[in-house]
Amino acid sequence: MNLQSIIDKKDKYAQFMVDEITHICTKLPKRGPGSEGEKLSCEYIGETMKELGCERVEVEGFKENPGSFYGWIYFTITCCFLALISYFFMPVLSIVFIAVGLTLCVLQFGLYKKTVDKVFKEETGHNVAGFKKPTGEVKRRIIFNGHPDAAWEWPFKYKFTYLGFDIHMILCFIGAFYTLAIAIAKLAGAFESNPGLAKTLGLIALVFTPFWFGLYFMWNRNKIVDGANDNLSGCYIGLAILKALKDEGIELENTEIGVVCTGSEEAGLRGAKAWAAKHKDEMKDVPTFVYSYDTITQSEQLMVNYRDLNATVKTDKDVGDLFMEACEELNIPCKKGFVPPLGGATDSAAFAQEGMRATGITALNHALPDFYHTRLDTPEALNPKCLADCFAASVKVLEKFDKGAKQ
Numbered sequence: 252m253n254l255q256s257i258i259d260k261k262d263k264y265a266q267f268m269v270d271e272i273t274h275i276c277t278k279l280p281k282r283g284p285g286s287e288g289e290k291l292s293c294e295y296i297g298e299t300m301k302e303l304g305c306e307r308v309e310v311e312g313f314k315e316n317p318g319s320f321y322g323w324i325y326f327t328i329t330c331c332f333l334a335l336i337s338y339f340f341m342p343v344l345s346i347v348f349i350a351v352g353l354t355l356c357v358l359q360f361g362l363y364k365k366t367v368d369k370v371f372k373e374e375t376g377h378n379v380a381g382f383k384k385p386t387g388e389v390k391r392r393i394i395f396n397g398h399p400d401a402a403w404e405w406p407f408k409y410k411f412t413y414l415g416f417d418i419h420m421i422l423c424f425i426g427a428f429y430t431l432a433i434a435i436a437k438l439a440g441a442f443e444s445n446p447g448l449a450k451t452l453g454l455i456a457l458v459f460t461p462f463w464f465g466l467y468f469m470w471n472r473n474k475i476v477d478g479a480n481d482n483l484s485g486c487y488i489g490l491a492i493l494k495a496l497k498d499e500g501i502e503l504e505n506t507e508i509g510v511v512c513t514g515s516e517e518a519g520l521r522g523a524k525a526w527a528a529k530h531k532d533e534m535k536d537v538p539t540f541v542y543s544y545d546t547i548t549q550s551e552q553l554m555v556n557y558r559d560l561n562a563t564v565k566t567d568k569d570v571g572d573l574f575m576e577a578c579e580e581l582n583i584p585c586k587k588g589f590v591p592p593l594g595g596a597t598d599s600a601a602f603a604q605e606g607m608r609a610t611g612i613t614a615l616n617h618a619l620p621d622f623y624h625t626r627l628d629t630p631e632a633l634n635p636k637c638l639a640d641c642f643a644a645s646v647k648v649l650e651k652f653d654k655g656a657k658q
Contacts (some may be wrong), residue, residue: 252503254650257495258581258643264495265639268487271299272479273630275399281475282401284317284518285374288475292399293379296486296512300381303493305510308381313525317518318371321403321470323359326367327352328463331427335460338434338453345434349427361561363519363596376400376515378522380530383493383508392539393652394509395489395645396598396609398516398523401478402624403470409625413618420593423466426459479630480622481615484638485544486512491642492649506653507537513598516545520560523601531605538658540570541609542645543599546623549614550637551584553644556611558589560600567603569657571610576656577647583640591617614641 257264279295280288290310297308330352337345358366379399408416433452436442442449489510496502513522523543547553555571558564571587578585590596590611597611614637615623622628652658 252501252650252653254501254646256499257501257646260495261639261643262635264491264642265635267494268484268491268638269630269633269635271487271490272483272633275483276477276479276630282399282478283403283475284400284515284521285315285376286475289400289514290377293377293512293514296399296490297379297381299490300379300493300510303490304497305381305383305493308379310377310379311526312375312377313522314373315376315515315518315521316368316371316373317376317515317521318472319359319365319368320517320519322371323355323367324466324469327356328466331430331463332460334430334434335453335456338430338437338456339450342434342438346431346438349431349434353427362563363560376518376522376525378511378513378526380509380511380526385503385505385507387504389507389537390505391537391652391658392507392509392534393649394511394539394541395492396511396513396523396541396543397485397488397545398482398514398598399486399512400514400517401476402481402517403472404474404476404626405469405624406471407465407469408619408623412621419462419465422459422462426456426463429459430456474626476624476626476628477630478628479633480548480628481546481624482516482544484547484633488544488547488642488645492646495646503653508649516598520596520598520601523598527602527605527607531607534607539608540573540652541599541602541607542570542574542648543597543602543609543611544641545597545611545613546615547612547641548632548634548637549616549620550634550640552616553578553584553614553637553641554586554588554612556588556590556597556599556613559603559611560590560596561592561594562589564600564603566599566610567608570608573651573657574610574612574644574648577651578644581643581647583644585644612641
């Protein structure tokens, strides 16, 4: 099926995305992970899916503990304070506290494991999925994915920009490793002949305590940002494709199209993990490709991520290559890359971990722009050109996939 007629109207569908995103941001409640706003946005998107031709639409709930995703910080920073105190009296205990704190950081944020989830209040998050069947037998399936929830604001980043935020985080880590190093040295007897030096080195560590204390306030649970870019922009790529197909009266013969919006990504991919675990076996009947979009904003940063979740999860090469080829054919700049350590994740990681063929598409500089996770992430910060280009590339992906590419 040739879809050039849709690609030629990419600006029209970018405006559709902007209008719909603006509606959700201004008319619906804030969409924190596990919130009523997240649920209502899923229900609204689900109704839109029905209007755009999806025969099967399901809004599903799942249990989660959203406060845990940043809640590990409370435990880790408390461990740092206890480690510093212990250094003066029992350095072995200082080493234990630092080890425990850093382990929690790696497991809960580095790998998105549910390490401390049960300590935090349980909430119900929501996903919504719609599928449009072809006119004939289903021989392949493509899923366009985004997350409808929005982030808690990072106050330090809003006030001090990314550079100040980054410096703050780096100093916290340096302080933790510094304390660990002097505790190991003291335990090994390096200061036996000079106990004054041991005390001085411990007092120097006090320099890091204001930065540790500030990390208790890294996120503001009482303020949810609009999340226009992160990540309604990702959700509406698939919805715009559905609308374009309906407007043009185009029906695919053997390719099923799915649009899956998975909630609570900002709480550690919880919605995508829940949806993939529940539905992965259903998706094995035919070749299925999943494209997870996240923060489609900066045209020069359009990227296919070949590794995700802090670079620990490998995504599907064929799925990624197909998007790259589509961009090349349309002369749309696109880079090969990965989500780096401390860079977080896209929902593609959750699908990949469940054995599904997925990749993540982002358009965001990892030197995070001012709007990212701040109150500046409003509809006014959307980039219609970037949305139009990503939409066009995604339509070309659908066209090539419908013809059997990479399967």
